[in-house]
Amino acid sequence: MNEELKALLQSFTEYLQIEKNYSTYTIEHYRHDIEELYVFMKEQGLNSLEVIEYFDARLFLTSLYEKKLSRASVSRKISSLRSFYRFLNREKLVMANPFSFVAKPKKEQKLPQFFYEEEIEAILVACEGDKPLQIRNRALFELLYATGVRVSECANVQMKDIDFSLSTVLVKGKGSKERYIPFGSFAQDALKDYLNESRPKLLKGHNHSNVFVNHRGGPLTPRGIRHILNKIIESASLTGKIHPHMLRHTFATHLLNNGADLRTVQELLGHAHLSSTQVYTHVTKEHLRKTYLAHHPRA
Known part of the structure; x- marks a missing residue:
């Protein structure tokens, strides 16, 4: 990964932390997905994000399917890269978003597992x-x-968040949205x-x-x-x-x-x-x- 790509990934990470207020766990997924694109770029001889076109995005999608990833994983990676390119476009670092029209796979209709x-x-x-x-x-x-x-959310619960008089816990969810449960x-x-x-x-x-x-x-x-x-x-x-x-x-x-x-x-x-x-x-x-x-x- 060259220094320019590293710098862009760092800028995007800071955007997710400061402006989007995403959790560390979510940001790690975004970073991993973008780093996977960087590996693909190196394999294909693509030296900048600007030169990636719709055809390259489709080829990247094919490479994900070849790895036998689940539909949910593929869909998440496409979403991550769309967001990354939207950020780059906003910063006027690229002109187009090659992942805009890449179709995400339909979600597998799996029923959630639960305990009796x-x-x-x-x-x-x-x-x-x-x-x-x-x-x-x-x-x-x-x-x-x-x-x-x-x-x-459970790992982040603080002593002050538990109210025994009302039997409630204050939880900070995705995007730092708070709710009492x-x-x-x-x-x-x-x-x-x-x-x-x-x-x-x-x-x-x-x-x-x-x-x-x-x-x-x-x-x-x-x-x-x-x-x-x-x-x-x-x-x-x-x-x-x-x-x-x-x-x-x-x-x-x-x-x-x-x-x-x-x-x-x-x-x-x-x-x-x-x-x-x-x-x-x-x-x-x-x-x-x-x-x-x-x-x-x-x-």
Whole structure:
């Protein structure tokens, strides 16, 4: 990667941080997608972003399919590069956006995976224990299931964000949009146990306001949370690895199964568009269908 391309990527990164206020996780994806384009440029002998044309963009798209990437990954990369070129065009560094007319693949219609209530109970049993890390893990799982927050949002929750008098947590979502989410008595009890008994022991002299602490006393990262969840699922003897988003899916599915309206679930999840939440209605319908087929005598 030559110095000019490095400088452009750095400028775009600063734009995402300062103007768009994107999370570190999102910005990493953008950087990775653009660096992948830079590798392609080197392979094709393209020495600047200005010379890339629609044909080159199509060729890049073909190279992504040859790598057997999922439709979602390909679609995200195209979106990243469109945004990159829009930024370059705004700064008058290029004249055209070769990715504007590259068709993104249609999304795969996969229903979100979720846990059944008896599986949640098995996981909660696996979280039991009186050691500081076990108490933390119980509180972590209870909060994730009770609120449906993203792992990155959970990792960033601060002490001042939890209001026990109202049983709510203040969450900073995508684009730093804030929302208050209520939690129930089980999460409240688990959090109080953790904050009173476990967190002070885990801090080990560290001074920070993150609610969740790792075994060294520092703030727990999203990667750390994923590792903990995988360990919990192993202890519960459930098959397969737990994907952090499964708890978010479970939160939404269980609310809808028990009569919550779609708009409320949308607000709790922090979805900008109702269409993002509507996928869970398909999950609940499929659940009803399977239950019917399994139990109706003339199904």
